[in-house]
Amino acid sequence: MNDRIIDFDPLIEGVLIKRYKRYLADIALESGEVVTAHCANTGPMKGLLREGAKVRISVSTSPKRKLPFTWEQICVLDEKNEEVWVGINTLFANKLIKKVIEKNLLDEIIGEIETIKSEVPYGKDKKSRIDFFLTPKSSNPDKRNIYIEVKNTTWIRGNVALFPDTVTKRGQKHLIELKELIPESKSVLVLCITRKDACFFAPGDEADPLYGNLFRESLSAGMITIPCSFEFHKDHISWRGIKPLK
DNA sequence: AGTCGACTGCAGTGAGTATT
DNA sequence: AATACTCACTGCAGTCGACT
Numbered sequence: 001m002n003d004r005i006i007d008f009d010p011l012i013e014g015v016l017i018k019r020y021k022r023y024l025a026d027i028a029l030e031s032g033e034v035v036t037a038h039c040a041n042t043g044p045m046k047g048l049l050r051e052g053a054k055v056r057i058s059v060s061t062s063p064k065r066k067l068p069f070t071w072e073q074i075c076v077l078d079e080k081n082e083e084v085w086v087g088i089n090t091l092f093a094n095k096l097i098k099k100v101i102e103k104n105l106l107d108e109i110i111g112e113i114e115t116i117k118s119e120v121p122y123g124k125d126k127k128s129r130i131d132f133f134l135t136p137k138s139s140n141p142d143k144r145n146i147y148i149e150v151k152n153t154t155w156i157r158g159n160v161a162l163f164p165d166t167v168t169k170r171g172q173k174h175l176i177e178l179k180e181l182i183p184e185s186k187s188v189l190v191l192c193i194t195r196k197d198a199c200f201f202a203p204g205d206e207a208d209p210l211y212g213n214l215f216r217e218s219l220s221a222g223m224i225t226i227p228c229s230f231e232f233h234k235d236h237i238s239w240r241g242i243k244p245l246k
Numbered sequence: 247a248g249t250c251g252a253c254t255g256c257a258g259t260g261a262g263t264a265t266t
Numbered sequence: 267a268a269t270a271c272t273c274a275c276t277g278c279a280g281t282c283g284a285c286t
Contacts, residue, residue, distance in 0.1 A: 024274085038275065040258085040277085091278090
């Protein structure tokens with residue numbers, strides 16, 4: 001299984017000098033030029049950040065942006081000391097999962113889909129936004145709507161991908177809200193594992209024990225969890241399938 | 247009526263600061 | 267000491283007015 005999900009212009013390679021202010025990173029390009037890139041991942045990026053690591057960045061032509069460069073991937077070594085490229089752009093995860101849904105790769109679990117809407121208000125006072133709101137095909141015997149929350153997962157221990165990698169109040173809130181949607185709707189947590197070396201997924205109890213407890217509560221209440229694994233390349237991303245829970 | 251661009255507000259996270 | 271707020275920046279959805 002090695003389907004191409006998304007193709008893009010080849011990314012620019014460089015070396016990480018430093019990450020600072022959570023959303024900025026200085027990167028040395030092969031030409032020697034040092035640029036500041038936007039880091040669309042404000043988490044701690046546990047196990048990824050290493051000065052001198054190879055990184056890949058994209059270039060935007062949008063005149064609105066202060067920083068044309070966006071940090072997309074970082075290279076780390078796996079258990080066998082082999083290079084693994086990890087996607088760190090959390091905004092990209094949603095695009096990726098949308099493609100996966102559109103390609104019907106989750107149909108076996110969530111059923112056939114009629115419509116997809118992004119960023120739909122839901123929960124208490126409609127103050128939260130769900131990443132995807134899906135309606136089932138009329139031929140589907142299960143008429144329930146489907147709420148999907150996407151989490152970008154980059155932390156790994158051995159071959160087990162873990163989320164979260166830090167205490168996340170918002171993540172906890174999302175789990176509670178997903179649980180409250182059951183049984184009127186189907187609620188689905190999709191883990192977007194942006195590295196190829198993960199064989200399993202488990203909640204990151206060590207980083208956020210409360211999240212781990214809420215995760216198991218939501219799971220036993222009927223929440224569906226779909227850990228999706230991807231392999232990141234310089235000019236495309238390929239599908240590595242759905243991984244089991246551990 | 248439909249399309250387009252400009253604009254607004256929200257989400258994401260944690261360090262630092264202000265307030266209780 | 268604990269809690270609440272602000273800030274940093276981008277991308278997206280939604281709204282509104284101007285225009286075809």
